[in-house]
Amino acid sequence: MDVGDSPLLKFAADLRSLRDKAGGYSYRQLGARAHYSATTLSDAAGGRKLPSLAVTLAYVRACDGDVGEWEDRWHQVAAEVLPPPAPNPAEGHPPYAGLAPYGTEDAEWFFGRDRILEDLEARIADRRFVAVFGASGAGKSSLLRAGLVPRLPGPTVLTTPGELDVLPDKLDLGQDLIIVDQFEEVFTLCPDPDRRAEFVDALLTARCRVVLGVRADFYGHCAQYPKLVDALTDGQLLLGPMGPEELRQVIMQPAVKASCTVETALVSRLIADATGQAGVLPLMSHALLETWRRRRGTTLTLAGYEAAxxxxHAIAQTAERTFTSLEKHQRALARQVFLRLTALGDGTEDTKRRLPRAELDADVDVDVVLDRLAHARLLTLDRDTVEIAHEALIRSWPRLRNWLATDRDGLRTMRQLAEAATTWDSLGRDPDTLYRGTRLDTAVEWTQRDCVSPSAMEREFLADSLAARDRERRLAHRHTRRLRQLVALLMVLLILAVGAVVLAIGAQKQAAWERNLSAARYAVNEAENVRDDNPNLANQMLIAAYRLSGADDLRDRVLSAHAATSLDMVSLSVLPSGPALSPDGTQLPIGRVRDIADDRVNKRLGGILTPRNTVTSFVVTPSERAYATTAESPDARIWDVTNVRKPVVAHTFTGPVTRVAFAPNGGRLLVTVEGASELKLWDTTNPYEPVLLGVLTGHPRWIADIAFSPDGKVLATIDNQSTVRLWSLENPAKPRYTGELDxxxxxxxxxxxxxxxxxxxxGAKGSIRLWDLSDRKAPVRLATVEGHSDKVRALGFSADGKALASAGMDDTVRMWDLADxxxxxxxxxxxxxxxGVYGIGFGDQRNLVTSNSDGTTRSWEFDVETAIASMCKHVDEPMSRDEWRRNFEGIDYRPPCG
Incomplete structure (x- = not known):
């Protein structure tokens, strides 16, 4: 038999192939294994009609095939070859709603939620603000519309954010109760965070009672509004799957009301298929509606259920059958309609969206497509809008899921284009709203793909955008050409007037500069070769090379050479705003350490040096009595280091402290991080008996680091997801959250x-980002600074705010000019x-000090003349003329430390 293109013939041929692979059983042998007659099995593989699902699965089991795969295959073929049930004009009101939610007019057909409704009514009576959370398909809309509204005596408004365009002034708050169904549309349909916040605030401040219906996967979105979280405390009702008895009422009661009966086997099968399944109600309602259409007399049968x-598979089968019944060009239109009716999820499931009818072309074929889809209960048509009957269709129809997964970036381009075209049209086709640049290129490229069909208004919008771009290019080209002509004329005159002089002077200066730079770089290389034997000579050669060329990289080499001669220091103070400085800005007494790993040094200094990665904060009180905190396992301590040679433990914290920091305004306020996410604020006026001022709990994630503002009135925390949060410490007993930076x-x-x-x-990649937090709700990134090649360990601003210091794991310390x-x-x-560096600060405008986790500090001099003077102090013998001639041949002798 020639299989051809018929799905039924291909299905039958594959059944015969399965029998051959199983060993070539005769149909008599196969009948004994399948418990069906040989004739029935032979007909199943004959290709004249589609066998029943039960016969197909028995045939597959007898041939040891994959039952699940063949069941899906049967439903796909059935959707293409089985005719839909013929509508009966006299059949009356269907007892089941299908994909559509039950409305207020369907209250008499709504069953199974009495217990939940009683709980909801009690909550509404006790509280002004209540929210019903549930998965998509859990029955929230039906519960509110057909269940709750008919039970309420007073005036009630039932709406959705989409119907109001998420505008608070459209809310009718003059009733006893307002029900906002599909509240998640606040997040899916409104990109403006300020408008969303105004809508939420309007509901929170309304004098009437408010009930929200919210999809459960948007619970985290609601948590973005602290006042909404407070309002919903003890006011949340979670709508879960129905139990067996509730499902039985949903199945039986509407049928009884419609004078129908339901086979016991069908009831048992439905309860088994639906029990414990989240979001199953629209699927079950649609399957029951299709079963009712295939009823035998007045009886809903298991056979009708399986055929549906x-x-x-009922929704997918209905959708696939309706789609394939359309003409080829109508299928392309149907694809575009479904894609426009779906809002892509960002961390959530895809959702349906209400589409203005004006977004679709006024075309006969479009009207036919919408009518067919609405007749199949797949779409809901209103006077001016179109929407998918239920989001279950998005989850359950494989073809639609594949469309949505194939090109999500293209779908976002389509959505943005539709919104831009609508805005353009609503503003009288203002040329300033047309696409330009990359957005225009992206949109045009999308329209050129296969199976893409922009609307007439979108095509006009793009055509006007392209025409405007062509005009702008012509004008720009004309302007550029004239400007070039003028510049060329001026250049000719300028060259004629001063060309000879400029060339002569420039050539002379260039030659001298190139000679000096070449000599300087040669000297720098030679300096590194002699450094081990004669470091003083090497430093003089570096200084001379820098003064000869003035090159920035040679200046940095001089500063690095000076830093290499600096010793680590044990200090009584390391402040975030100025390490190793007392409160009045003077340098504190220090002990110099050549080898901090040398046990003899530790012993000589009385034990002040601690193991690496233990010191996290130092401070000095106004009385110059110094304290240091350490994060040693298992305890964190405050040390009294009034006598630097004999430090004393003043206080030991008993909790699991992971971070500590002293405020830089006198050293009285101490912050500890305990249990990964709990901050405690202490008054350490008496370091031996610190007083707990306040506790900051409820931090959403683990705290990775903390930092103070220079005045100690603002605390910044960094969590393990890289979110920075700011807290006001104006009153340390009541720290207040003021905003965050993601x-x-x-x-x-x-x-x-x-x-x-x-x-x-x-962070880890080495880049530094500057942000303006004037508007805490909308931070603005000022700049991204690139330089470090590895993780940045510490940052610090100068006192006047015109410079920024940074230390990185790439073994560099850098200073940045912030004049702009x-x-x-x-x-x-x-x-x-x-x-081991954990802190960095300014000693003065050109000097930095870094704090190390082993209890030491290091000074970094950024004024090159100061560094040169310091290096020259240690030079006993200036560079001789012979040494100068060997390294700077042809250049006048100028000893750098003469």
């Missing part, structure tokens, strides 16, 4: 500017050891 495809990249360190608006963050915060410029870079 059951809970798992930088979008890894954040492991943060610094706060003295102006209270600017914040710097950095949108265009930071690197002043200098010093190479040196940064392992």
């Amino acid at each position: 495809g059951g809970i798992q 930088d979008g990249e890894d954040v492991s360190t943060v610094a706060l500017h003295s102006d209270g608006r600017t914040i710097a963050v950095a 915060q949108r265009r930071p410029v690197q002043r200098a870079r010093i190479s040196g050891p940064t392992d």
Whole structure:
């Protein structure tokens, strides 16, 4: 038999192939295994008609085939070859709603939710604000519309955010009760966060009672509004799957009301298929509606249920049969309609959206497609809008799921184009709203793909955009051509007037500069070769090379050489705003350490040096009595280091402290992080008996790091998801959350500017980002600073806020000029050891101090003349003329430390 293109013939041929692969049983042998007659099995593989599902599965089991695969295959073929049930004009009101939710007019057909409704009524009586959460398909809309509204005595308004366009002024708050169904449309249909917040606030401040219906996967979105969270405390009702008895009422009661009966076997099968299934109600309602249409007399049968495809396949079977019945060009239109009716989820499931009828072309074929889909109960048509009957269709129809998964970026382009075209048309086709640049290129490229059909208004919008771009290009080309002609004329005149002089002077200067730079770089290489034997000579050669060329990289080499001679220091103070400084800005007494790993040094200094990765904060009180906190396992401690050689433990914390920090405003306020996400604020005026001022709990994630503002009145926390949160410490007993920054990249360190608006963050990739937090709800990124090649360990602003310091794991310390915060410029870079650095601050405008987790500090001098003077102090013998001639041949002798 020639299989051809018929799905039925292909199905039969594959059944015969399955029998051959199983060993070529005769139909008599196959009948004994399948418990069906040989004739029945032979007809099943004959290709003249589609066998029943039961016969097909028995045939497959007898041949040891994949039952699940063949069941799906049967439903696909059935959707294409089985005719839909003929409508009966006299059949009356269907007892089941199908995909559509039960409305207020369907209250008499709504059963199974009496217990939940009583609970909901009690909550509404006790509270002004109640929300019903449930999965898509759990029956929220039906519960509110057909269940709750008929039970309420007073005036009630039932609406959705989409019907109001998420505009608070459209809310009718003058009734006793307002029900806002499909509340998740606030997030899916409105991209403006301010408008969303105004809509939520209007509901929260309304004097009437409010009931929300919210999809459960948008629970986290609701948590973005603290006042909404407070309002919903003890006011939430979670709508779960129906139990067996509730399902029995949903199945039986509407049929009884319609004078129908339901086979016991069908009831048992439906309860077995639906029990414990979230979101199954629209699937079951649609399967029951299709079974009712296939009823035998007044009896709903199991055979009719299986022919309809059951809970798992009924919607897909109806949708596929309706779609394939359309003409080829109508199928393309239907595809575009379904894609426009679906809102893509961002971290949530895809949802339906209400589509204005004006977004679709006024075309006969479009009207036919909409009519066919609405007749099959797949779409709901209103006077001016179109929408999918239920989101269960999005989940259950494989063809639609495949469309949505194939090109999600293209679908977003389509949605943006539709919104832009609508805006353009509503503003009288204002040319300023047309697409330009990359957006125009992306949209045009999308319209050229297969199976893409933009609407007439979208095509006109793109045509006008392309025409406007062509006009702008012609004008720009004309302007550029004239400008070039003018510039060319001026250049000719300028060249004729001063050309000879400029060439002569320029050539002379260029030659001298190139000679000096070449000599300088040669000397730098030679300096590294002699450094081990004669470091003083090497430093003089570096200094001379820098003064000869003035090159920035040679300046950095001089600063790095000076930093290499610096010793680690044990200090009584390391402040975030100025490590190793007392409160009045003076340098504190220090002990110099050449080898911090040397046990003899530790012993000589009385034990102040601690193991690496233990010191997290130092501070000095106004009385110059110094304290240091450490995060040693298992305890964190406050040390009294009044006598640096004999430190004393002043206080030991008993909790699991992971982070500590002293406020830089005198050292009285201490913050500890306990249990990963709990902050405690302490008054350490008496370090031996710190007083607990306040506790900050409920931090949503683990705290990875903390930092203070220069005045100590603002605390920043970084969680393990790189979100920075800000807390006001005006009253330490009542810390107050003031906003957050989601930088979008890894954040492991943060610094706060003295102006209270600017914040710097950095992390693992080495980039530093500056943000303006003037509007805490809408932070603005000022600049991204690239330089470090590895993780940034610490950041710090200068006191006047005109400079930023950074230390990275790439063993560099850098200073950045912030005269223009949108265009930071690197002043200098010093190479040196940064392992264990946890803090950085300014000693003065050109000097930095880093704090290390082993209890030491290191000074970094960024003023090159100061560094040169310091290096020259240690030079006993200036560079001789012979040494100069060997390294700077042909250049006048100028000893750098003469």
